[in-house]
Structures are given as structure tokens and as C-alpha cells.
Amino acid sequence: MTVERAQDVDQTLVPPVEESGEILLPGFKEEGEEIYVASQWRLMWWRFRKHRMAVLSLVVLGLLYFGAAFCEFVATNDPREVYQNLTYAPPRKIHFVDENGFSWRPFVYGYKATRDMETFKLVYEEDRERKYYLHFFVEGDEYKLFGLFPGNIHLFGLKDADEPLYLLGGDRLGRDLFSRIIYGSRISLTVGLVGVFLSMILGTLIGGISGYYGGTIDVIVQRVIELLISIPSIPLWMGFSAALPADWSPVKTYFGITIILSIIGWSGLARVVRGKFIALREEEFVVAARLINASEMRIIVRHLVPSFASHLIASLTLSIPGMILGETSLSFLGLGLQPPVISWGVLLQEAQNFQTVANAAWLLLPGFFVVIAVLAFNFVGDGLRDAADPYA
Template sequence: QRIHWFDEGRLSPHVFGLTGMRDPNTFKRVYTPDPDKKIPVRFFVRGFKYEFLGVIPMDLHLIGVEGSTPEESLFLLGTDEQGRDLWSRLMYATRTSLIIGLVGVSLSLLLGVFLGGVSGLYGGVLDTVIQRVIEILRSIPTIPLWMGLAAALPNDWSVTQVYFAITLIISLIGWTELARVVRGRFLSLRQEDFVMAAELAGCNQMRIIFTHLVPSFLSHIIAATTLAIPAMIISETSLSFLGLGLRPPAISWGVLLQQAQNIQALAISPWLLIPAIPVTIVILAFNFMGDGLRDAADPYGH
């Protein structure tokens, strides 16, 4: 049943108690709300025991009914077709999708800075090979490439193996744009006096890249990385939604939205589309933050 927010004109969230009766035709026990039994819904109530962060035993709940059991839990966003709490699953899915996005961007950042830096600093045959690889990857449509690599994963892999494989696939494709930006900056900076001074001082190439060149345009890298996070999250969500990414019992935004593909299930339980809301909010938030960082890092933007 839904939460009733007002009682006699006053804000008083509550639910009705249930009265059970036996159906004389089907012999099934049917429960109906009893308006005379009003059970208040409060913050920080005592209920069934659980382990906070998996280690700390607690019985304090953020919101719920005093003295509730697991069967009497408050489902703020309803349940899925198997009776599982959608709010709890959404929280776990948010953690999974954000971790994949952040880890994927971190790996792409390392690959982009390293390969782009090597390409721009050394030049020659190495630069040609890296640029041809980038052109090949960028010439293939991104989603079909993701789908092809994800579909090649063995079906007998565990959830953990698929989790890391999807993260690696996304990051191996997302480094190309940053690598080109880094290469262009290195080509313009490698003849600067501070680079030549570092070379004359005996610094190796990796030290020059990460100690002298990268910090000179770190703000641009941060802005580009922030703008890449939404693409990583969308890619994982799309693959899981299509059934080529994470698979149950793993859970992510894409896995939750898989259930919304069924029109019949969606007509009965429209709240299955709720995971699309945090996806939209997070994507817009990272895009706005990335745009702000990019404008702040651009000295000619004003």
C-alpha cells in the first residue's frame, strides 16, 4: 500500500494496518487496509537488525515503522516483480555504475596521457603507429564496438570477472580523444625552454612527461576527464540494458532498467522506470561540472 501523508489536514505520514480474511471462493487469505489502524512512519526508528557496512550490527533505520520485521519493511519506491526492494537495489546499483565510470575514466586517463605523451614527445614511427591505432578505433561506431567486445566474454565467467572485463573494455576504447589532446599539447610544448632544460639536466622521458609537461595543462586534463565520466556511465548502462554487460546477480542501473523492456511488466509496475531518473541526474551533473571546469581552465573563454 502507499504512504498516506496527511491525517485530518495535518502532515502526518502513516500507513494503515492490514486486516486478513479468507476468501470463501479461492480460500486464499486476502489482506485489506484498515483505516482505523494508523501506523506512523518516522525517521530513525528501531526495527529488524542488520549490519551497517557489513560489519557493525545495528537496528536503527533511517525511515520506517517502529519495530518492523523484514517482511514489514517500508518500500519507498516499491518492489520489482520478485518482491525485492527497489530503493535498496537502486542504492547498490548507483554504487556499481559510479565505480565503473570512475575506474574506467581513471584507466583511460592513464592510457591517454601515457600514449599521447609518448606520441607527442618522441614523434617518428611511434607517433605514426599510435595515431593510426587511434584513427582505427575512432572510425568504428562506439556502441557496436562495445557490443562486439562484450559479446565475446565467456558465459561461464563469474560476476566479478564480467565486472572487471566491462570496466576494462570501456576504458580501452575511451582513451583516444584524450590522447590526441595530450599529443597536441606536447607537440607545442616540447620545444619550450623548461623541457630542454629538463633534458639537459638528465631527466628521463617519463619524468619529463609526468613532472614537467602534464602539470602545465593539468586543468584541461581534469576538465576533459570530468566530461568523459558521463560517457563511461552511459556505456555501461547501455551494455547492461541490452543484456551484454553486467548480469544478475550483479546490479547496476542498466541491469535495473532491463526489467523496463517488458511492456506488460511496465504497465503493471511503472515504477521500474525510476532508475532512469538518477541516470539522467548524474549525467547532467557531470556534464555541467565538466563544462564549468573547462570554462574556468580556458583563459580565452571570457
């Protein structure tokens, strides 16, 4: 081959050689050598952060759970405080410009309510003579953070105002909808976490044992799964609601039902895990683990389960929004939590009346938060599934 022909060869096919004589893989810079010694979790993080929607959704979930954890601090008002003169008050408009020009500090105007003599409902307008500026870390209603630490400092709010902020409007009793949504996120976002993790553990172990051993154990487990799947969930939910102690609080009752249903709800995941184990139990890495006298439980937990961790992660991230939707729908229908408990489903009960929604459309905003949380979990699940896929 002549020198001219040799120069025409695609240089990407030739591994670059450093002066030291070390050969690097094509497509990797010198600092890319850290890939060879990186842990599996670090490789997963590198893959995950390339999924922009998953990273953005993770930030959204972080903000939602921050608000749920510190709802007393984030909420602007007491969610149960009633303002009878501000029923169905619309959301306030945040302004930066007034008659004097631009203002760096945002502000809102006061409410001016008048009675429509034809419909007899209150009509709200902005009172330009009353202007309130928004501040961070303002003193407001007293609370106990996590029920333990007293305080009265809120993340933001109005100073020296005789009216609440009403960032997202008020409900039929004049209660602050924004504060109620923030308080409701604590229950709606956390009520399913315990149940989902419990279902995942039971489904993985029982399904793994069924698929790995087969035979009589597999037959018994599959018949139990078919029995559990055939039970309708809503009548079961109503039966458990009646069977639990009557002196339990509504939140304790709901957590009890959620845990009981999660113990029963492992059946779907167990079937999938069983199929994966049947396909993988004769693979070479399983045979090699048997040859070195690894225990059966170690083979299941340390070898087989991590081989399809991407599917388990996807199932987990899809089960959590399923729990959120379950709580919301059942509370909306009156079968789940009931007032005075605050959750997104309970708040959506206000939106059952079409006439009310037509006059106060902001009462549907709790549903918007449900949609955002469910979509965020789905995008994060997609990113984690791709990052954990060993064949990627």
C-alpha cells in the same frame, strides 16, 4: 589640469594608496592580498565555488555516493526480500495531515488490496485504519556493512509495521524498489571509476610521448590507435564475456571486462593529448625547462600536462558518466550484468515491457537516477574545467 577636471577622472583607473604608502591593485580589498600567495588548488576552489550549478551537482554526487557506500544503512529493506501480496504496489504517499489535524511527524497509511475481476490485477488503496509513523535510525533487516560489520539500524523506516515502507513502490515480485535502487548505485556509480582512471593515465602518457617525440614513435602509436578505434565495442564486449573464466562471479566478470576495455579505450584521449603536445612542445616554458637540463619525463609530467589540465578534467568527468551509461545500456540489453546482481541497468530490465510500464510507471525511476548522475557529472566537469583553465 584644474582641480575640477582632476576630480572628474575615473577613480577606478587610479590604484588606491593606503596611509602606509602600499599600493593595492584595483578591485581588490585589503584582504584580497591573499590571492598573491594562494596555491593553485586554492585558486581553483575559489573559481569553482562561483559556479553554482557545479557546486549543487557536487552535493548531489556526494549524496549519491554516500548512498552507494552505505547502501545497507540507507536502504529501508532487504532488496531481495519478496512480498508476494504486494506485487506492483504503488509508492506510498507521505502525509502530515490526518483527521486530527497537522502532525509534525510524517506518516503513511497501510495498503488495502482488492482484485479487479475484469483485469484480475491487484488494485491498491490506502487503509486509513492503519497508520505508521516514519522514524530515523530504526531497527530493521539485519545486514553486514561492507560485508564486514553486522548491524540492523537503518537511516529511516517504519516502527512496528507489518508492511515495508515502499517509498518508491514495488516490482513484479513485491521487492522494495527504493532499496534496490540504493543497492544498485554501488555498482553503477563505481564500476567505471577504475577503468576511467586507467584510461586517463594510459592516454595521457602514450599520447604525450607520441606528440612530444614525434617521428617513428608517433607513426607507430597512431597506427595502433587507428586499429583500436576500428574495433566495434559490443562484439568485443561479448567476446570478452565468453573468454573470461566461467567460475567468476557476475560482478568480477563485469569488472574484468571494464578494465580490459579501459586498457583499449585510451585511444581517443591519446589523440587529443598528442595534438596538445605538438602545439606546446616549442613554447618558451618548455625551452626553458630544457635549458636547465630537466628530464624529458619531467617536462611531460610537470610542465606540459598541467598546462591543459582543464581538458583532462573535462574528459575525466565525461568518461565516468559514459561508463555509467555503458553499464546501464548493456545490462538493459542483457549483455552486461545479470540478476541476481543489482544495478540500475538490471533494474531497468523490468521496464522493457510496455504494458508493465503502463501499469507500474515507477519502474522507470532507475532511469531517472541515471539521468541525475550523468547531468551532475557534466555540470561538475564544466565547473572544474573553468576553474582549472589557466587562461580564465
